[in-house]
Amino acid sequence: MAHRTKRQHFVPRFYLKNFCDADGYIWTHDSRRGDARRSTPENTGLETNIYSPEVEDGERFDEIEEFLAKTEGAAAPLLTRLSNSEKLDADEKAAMALFIASMFVRSPAQIRQFAALAGDMASWITAMQVECERNSKQKSGEDTKLEEVVLDYLGREDGLKLNVDRRAGLMGFVQLEPISRLIENMTWSFEVSKDVELITSDNPVFWVASEKIPRSPYGFGLAHRLAVVPFPLSPSLILRIDHGNPQPWRNHHLDKRRAKLANKMRAEHKDHCLYYRTHHDGLHQLGMKYPKPVQQVDFGYSGPKVNVVRKLKN
Incomplete structure (x- = not known):
């Protein structure tokens, strides 16, 4: 029998390593348990068979997990380059867009939604x-x-x-390609935080409006001209993905107020876990303040x- 992966990470280990301390550890704040713990990326952000539903005769459907492994393999070296604020060519951007889109549909929050x-x-x-x-x-x-x-x-x-x-939520993977194409065709730039340590979560990819807009019963789509994806690359860097930025691939300063706002949005959209390098009481309070993730997927039916x-x- 071929070896299969049972311990499946919903946040990839190579991504979490960017948020580790010098000893290779990362902090997890869990709002369900109400505590924080320090562990390695190997033991963080995972669940047994989350992408491998049981089918006939007790067999596991492993195609999603295998696809994610290939996507991660292509994205790992590109994440390193982005973490150094390097520009990607068209093919590299497409591969990275697929990875970022997969980070959206694979998260426990989005599977549930x-x-x-x-x-x-x-x-x-x-x-x-x-x-x-x-x-x-x-x-x-x-x-x-x-x-x-x-x-x-x-x-x-x-x-x-x-x-x-919950396994019905794996149907979200059929939206992977259109989400990936949207992200690929958006403008990418960098936001650098020198004063505030940035965090990530178990739902690291989401989009918000760059300015206040009227609330819609059908939600707020990624194709909207004001949609912004703030994807954290490290404790000091965000990949900003938006529509029509006149300065693509440029570094922009993220002041203290906006960096704190970025962490607040991360806490609002998390499923139940925040991940970060340095633990302090402020992050515990932030994690406990928002018990449920923002509804990103909405059918508009009551x-x-x-x-x-x-x-x-x-």
Whole structure:
């Protein structure tokens, strides 16, 4: 039997090494446990078989984990160059964009959100089917009381509760290519922090608006002209990915206020873990302040409450 990887990192080890101290250790603040611990990248940011769901006869579907390993292999030397503020050529940028996109869809926070999206879609499809049945009965003069009751029930958050297997969130990988293309075609530059140590998390890739915009029920997409991906490369450097920056591949100073804001956004978007080089009470307080990640994936449908569970029971 071929060797397979059971201990699967949702944050790659070579990426975490950029945030290690001189002894090769990194701090993890876990908001679920309410504590911080120091460990090596080998023992940080991982879960058993998170990308290898069980299929027929107890076998594991390992194609996602194998794909991620290849993507990481191509990205590792490029991350080193970016960490030195070096410009990438077109092919290198495409390879790195694929890696950054994979960091988004592979994170536990996004897997959970994609699973919840699957639940919302199932509820919506069911409601549409019931509505079609009601409309058909109305045309033929039949009683539609049952359909009306069901539609009302499906439209209430306090009514039906839907459990969804977290593994359904692996469908997010079908969005990898379009997300990668968007990132590749955006403008890349660097932000350097000299006064504040930058942190990362178990959900290191997300996008925010560069200025305040009206809230939409459908969320805020990466293709929006104001979308910015602040991807931390090290405790002193962020790769800024945005639309139309007139100074690509340039180093820009990140002042103290904006560096603190970058760490705050990291805490808001984390699943439950922050990773950093130097521990202090301020980071503990920051990690505990935001218990749930910002909703990045949204179907815009209001219906039954969706509860994502690690594994559905038979």
